[in-house]
Amino acid sequence: MSRRKIPGIINVTTKETKKSIRSLNRFDVFLIILVLLLIVTPIVLNLSFRQKTEAETVKPVNLYLSPRFEELLGAEMTEKLILDFLELYPDLQIQVFNQEEIEDDREPDILIIDEGEYRALAKTGALVELSHYTNYDSGESQLAIPLASFMNLFFYNMDILSAAGFDRPPKTRDEFLAYARAVKNNAGLDGIAGAALSLSPADGQALSRDIFSWIWAAGGNFRTGDERPVINTRTIVNDVSFLGGLYRDGLTASGVFTTTGDWRLEEFAAGKIAMMIASSRAIPYLREKMGDNAFGITTIPVPDTAGSYNIDISGIYAALGANSPYPDEAWLFLVFLAEQSHLLREYFKAVPGLVSDIISDGYIKSDPFYSKAWDIFESSVIVKGFSGTPDEDEYENIFYEEIRAFFESNRTAQETVTAIQRRWDEIYVGRE
Known part of the structure; x- marks a missing residue:
């Protein structure tokens, strides 16, 4: 089965794609080569980079999550993520953005967005280019990290x-x-x-x-x-x-x-x-x-x-707001979210989850609805729209x-x- 990366999206896994369920023929080889040549941002996000070490210090700043966090994840899950992140970075402050409580012209530093929102924000230049943080220049825009597909x-x-x-x-x-x-x-x-x-x-x-x-x-x-x-x-x-x-x-x-x-x-x-x-x-x-x-x-x-x-595959992504005054500190939260991808996929009951996974998540195996959807995914070929x-x-x-x-x-x-x-x-x- 052909599996592709999403344009402008960082691939957060290094797992190899499993072999196709169909025997390889000239057309299959063509598709594989085509995907390898044409996928946008063919980058592997090494989740160990830019992690906080004992020698690293983080300046005290206030970071804001977009309100979509609570809309998509609920208040309880959002609060859990914030608390777990603050255990790693106690010098940072992070909260859900509320325009009425903020006096200056601040905008959210960290965004969680679905497919339609990603496409709209990418077109308007509202997302930070991430290649600086990934230390990998693919020659294409790298604008978001996938959390679930x-x-x-x-x-x-x-x-x-x-x-x-x-x-x-x-x-x-x-x-x-x-x-x-x-x-x-x-x-x-x-x-x-x-x-x-x-x-x-x-x-x-x-x-x-x-x-x-x-x-x-x-x-x-x-x-x-x-x-x-x-x-x-x-x-x-x-x-x-x-x-x-x-x-x-x-x-x-x-x-x-x-x-x-x-x-x-x-x-x-x-x-x-x-x-x-x-x-x-x-x-x-x-x-x-x-x-x-x-x-x-x-x-x-x-x-x-x-x-x-x-x-075709759609997704939910995490990104940095282009007007964030603290993109380096906000990037730390994106890396943290990527590490929580399994938890988030289970929360969304996402199928396929992440297209690069070769083994389905536990909730997929144990549930007739999600296992049926996974079977359909396994027997499909992924194509790319515009x-x-x-x-x-x-x-x-x-x-x-x-x-x-x-x-x-x-x-x-x-x-x-x-x-x-x-x-x-x-x-x-x-x-x-």
């Missing part, structure tokens, strides 16, 4: 599918469409949508989750590193046609272009959506809201002629504009893909 999965409501006449989740796209139509046409399921797409511009992961995931799952991969991105293929034209039919036939929940993935999760938890794609990060939330016997997870349905099952590329916004904005025009008009899938390719080529040629 996730993958997209297909979620389904067991009771709704049973009421529609099905005793298992769909495996193919044809079955998926049949299931969605059955839900729509069942009088006893009034007010319940068979499927969902959430493409609000406010959702930084909308395209990757609800559009690109269908393309990747079917074996498509429109981007291979720095080479010209190619979307105008017969396979991807069929993918776009499938998505257009899903929208035009009214099989999705309303508000496709105004809702976010978080909104759809709430609707799914409330029994208003039968099937949807969401991050593995959603599993704990849905178990809490719905229980273990109300929903299931599986692979995204694919065409009968699909190639390899491809996935995250971290210089023209990421332009490529994705073009796709968004053209796919929306396609959904809301009579334009064909081929015309849509041709338009996207033409505009992508203009960007690529202009960059050369």
Whole structure:
């Protein structure tokens, strides 16, 4: 299985990637070489560097964590991390940032961010370049440390599918469409949508989750590193046609272009959506809201002629704020967080956890939900979208504009893909 590093992200492990579950052929070798050549920031973070020694002194300063720490980790876990860190560095003061309690123009020194936030902050120059601290110059930006990683999965409501006449989740796209139509046409399921797409511009992961995931799952991969991105293929034209039919036939929940993935999760938890794609990060939330016997997870349905099952990886990261007056002291906390990665992965119940791990964490092995997600991960090939590329916004904005025009008009899938390719080529040629 191909596993990649996240663009601009420091790899915090030195474990070797395990051998692929498939026998190596020329294509596998090509993918391996491609990943090795094109991954951004191919660096190994040696967690022993810059550690506090007996001879090292740390000047007394006040460090601030972004409020997202308590939002993502909860107050109890955040407090535990702070106390454990202060045992190592008693001369430092560290607390969660609260603008109302701070008189000057200070901003958080240490950030914890999800995939969408990372991408937005990286674009605006709000993150500190970390190569100075890692003592490794890869020639690429090194902006964050990964704490946990996730993958997209297909979620389904067991009771709704049973009421529609099905005793298992769909495996193919044809079955998926049949299931969605059955839900729509069942009088006893009034007010319940068979499927969902959430493409609000406010959702930084909308395209990757609800559009690109269908393309990747079917074996498509429109981007291979720095080479010209190619979307105008017969396979991807069929993918776009499938998505257009899903929208035009009214099989999705309303508000496709105004809702976010978080909104759809709430609707799914409330029994208003039968099937949807969401991050593995959603599993704990849905178990809490719905229980273990109300929903299931599986692979995204694919065409009968699909190639390899491809996935993209998202994550939660730690980074330094660009306006921190104490980046050296703040870096110590990033190193500390990296050392706590196992604890944080278990807290998030993250699957795969970290893509470089060759052995699953204990919570994965002992739990049917997480072990099922791990099995899917193990049999998948990781692909790379536009995250971290210089023209990421332009490529994705073009796709968004053209796919929306396609959904809301009579334009064909081929015309849509041709338009996207033409505009992508203009960007690529202009960059050369």
